[in-house]
Amino acid sequence: MSEPDIARLSGVTHRYGSVVALEEVDLEVRRGEVLAVLGPNGAGKTTAIHLLLGSLPVQTGKATVFGQRPDAPGVRARRGAMLQISGVPDTLTVSEHIDLFRAYYPTPLAAADLLAMAGIEGIEGRRFGKLSGGQKQRVMFALALCGDPHLVFLDEPTAGLDVEVRRGLWEEIRRHRESGRTTVLTTHYLEEADALADRIVVLHRGRVIAEGAPSTIKSRTAARRVRCVTRVTVDAVASVPGVVRSETRGQHLEVLTSRPEALVRELFDRDPDLHDLTVVGAGLEEAFLALTRESDEPEPVR
Amino acid sequence: MTAATRAHRWRIYVLEARYQFLMVLREPAFAIPTLLFPLIFYLFFGVVLGARSFSAAAPTYMLATYSVFGVMGPSLFGFGAGLAMERDSGVLLLKRTTPMPAAAYLLAKVAMAIAFGAAVILGIFLLGAHGAGVVLYRWQWFALAGVVLAGVIPFCALGLAVGAWSRGRGAVAITNLVFLPMAMLSGLWIPITIFPAALQDVANALPAYHQAQLALKIIDMDGGQATLLHVAVLGVQSLALLAVAAFGFRRAGTGAVSMRPGGTS
Incomplete structure (x- = not known):
């Protein structure tokens, strides 16, 4: 099957009432890359992810994943996701959750492999509600990988975690990158995008204001x-x-x-x-402001 | 559909139901009120007080109505409060991005309501037969159990409508506000014939009343309205509640509504 790109938003505009969340956004996810969508809160990152997950309807423009509609059954089976506000029921154990999510997919990964990939061996018998914040995020990461996905969305995977726990989770995401899967992650930490991504797209107030390698973006947000x-x-x-x-x-x-x-x-x-x-x-907020200002200047963005 | 994909789909339905059941069984805030309250109420009002304080027929009447009460709890709370909380926690949204069929999620809750309801009915029947000396024909026991369990249809539809239109903790409160007054006004605790006429009219609008009347028909203790009337009202109400629920989900989504400004981006 020939796929020009793994996932794509073309000319997408999305509004919540009178508030514009995304404006004329073009976003391309290339095969095998780790793409970081970087932006402050309210930039439209989560909206972009949910359009590609098919959990929000496309209002204007076009969203495709594997060349199909984002909610097509064939797409669901090859895609995994870790959402920003997401937990699973507290009263089931880690291995019960993994058992259930594995059942959703036609060719799931082995439970033992998932535990190893997320670094949660040894806590599989514990109930989700009894886990620490970092452990919960690792479980959600394992659930995103249950179906052996070609494409994984990680929406602010380390939000709310302290620095040490965050770095621990980075290790898992890095190892996962080496498996050759395509990953889209959103973050408002430049440091995180820099540590994990091959390419960064900066969203600000619903617009793509910069795109490039982490080193390029980093030097340009150095306000x-x-x-x-x-x-x-x-x-x-x-x-x-x-x-x-x-x-x-x-x-x-x-x-x-x-x-x-x-x-x-x-x-x-x-x-x-x-x-x-x-x-x-x-701060990053001000760095974004610098970047926004710069993007209005006529010099090329790339 | 090939045999392999059929087996795969079947497995999703079975596991979804199994874990839904385990999940609520381990949740004391759900399991205790839904399993124990109807049994304790029946033990107290039907068995202990029943024949002595009310009338000789009271234990038999209450056997039917507390069984309806027992099925109503897990149906309303599983769908009403359960669904709203799972939507708030994001798990519903997450599952909707997976290949899980939406029907597997909904049927799991119906199956859980049936299992919990059946357990309560069995408990009440044992208390009635052995504690209060309720005597029924064998067909009556089975018919009563079947009619009462069929109540999961209107009650799950009602729960779904509540769950679709309320959120999180608010859904628990709203479910209770539906659950307890409806149980009383439908004559599930005490016969509505002792209520003022105006209140008796209110009962005619409530699904629990019609469900209870159908159950009481089996033991010849109903108010004398036609079976067809009760069935028709329950059918129309169930369809109307499902439409209300569908409209609520269309409006709110399965969690995406929390992404409005003020929520997250």
Whole structure:
């Protein structure tokens, strides 16, 4: 069977009432890759996933998986998913859940293999409700793999987990990557996308604003916050290349920029007496803001 | 469909039902009220108080009505509260992305309601026959059990409608608000003939009343309305409730509604 791509959204726009969740989104999932869909909360990541899972109807545009409708029976059998808000009933044990989910698929993986792949050997006799947050996510990961899927969706697989547990789960996802399956994962951690993905698509306010290798995306979201006490006004720095946003906070000038060196040079040129200068890395939210601003500039995105 | 895929589908239905049953059996908040309350109520009102405090016929009358009560519980709670909670937890949405047939999920709940209902009926029958000295013909025992168990159809439809239109913890409260007043107003605890006339009219609108009347017909203790009337009302109500449920699911989805703004992205 020839499949040009494993899954695809073409020209998809999705609205919840008057709120636009996705706007003219094109998203392509290539065979064998780990694609990270990165974006802050509310960017439209989960909506995109649910369109590809067939659990949301497509309003405008087209969604295909394996060249078919996302909810086609043949698609369901070859796809696995780990959803963002999902648990399974507390009163059944891990191996009972795995037994049930394996039964849904025509060619399931062996239960013992699933336990090993998710790193949950030894807890299979315990009830789901008695597990820790990290263990629960591993069980959900095992359930996503029950059908030996060609394509796996992981919607914020490490959301709400502490750093150590998150890194543990990364190990399982990395090992799974080596099995050659195609994986789509959503995350709002740049670090996570960087650690796991071959390719990153950045969603912001329902639009794809950047796409590329993790190293490319990382360098482009490296926004810095520059803070100092100076005579230079907010308006004066707004035109300096790389500046995303500038404001006055108390007696301080605060500037968000993708090119801190250029800004600092400019500031000293205009005001040699400036003092109390700090330059710190900005949060991801602000990094996205920098990227959004940049995507409006005419330079090529790729 | 090949034999292999038929066997595969059959296995999904069997496992879904088996785990649904195990799941609720291990949930004390579900198992205790649905299994023990009808038995305890019957033991107290039917066996202990029955013949002495009410009338000689009371243990026999209550045998039928508490059995209806016993089938109503697991049907309403399995679908009403159970479904709403499984939708909130996301498991329903997750299962809908798998090849699981939707019918397997729904029939598992019906099967669970039948199994729990049958267990309650058996318990009440044993209490009635051995504790309260209820004497019935053999065909009456079997006919009574069959008619009462058929109540899973309207009660599951009612539960499905509640589950489709309510969410999580709210669904438990709403199910109780349907369950307990309907049991009382339908004459499942005490005969409605002692109620004021206005309340007796209300009973005519309730599926549990018609289900109880059908059960009481077997032991010649019903109010004298036509069998066909009860069956017709139950049939129409079941279909109407299924339509209400289907409309609710179309509106809310199987969990996707939680992705509206304010929920997650």
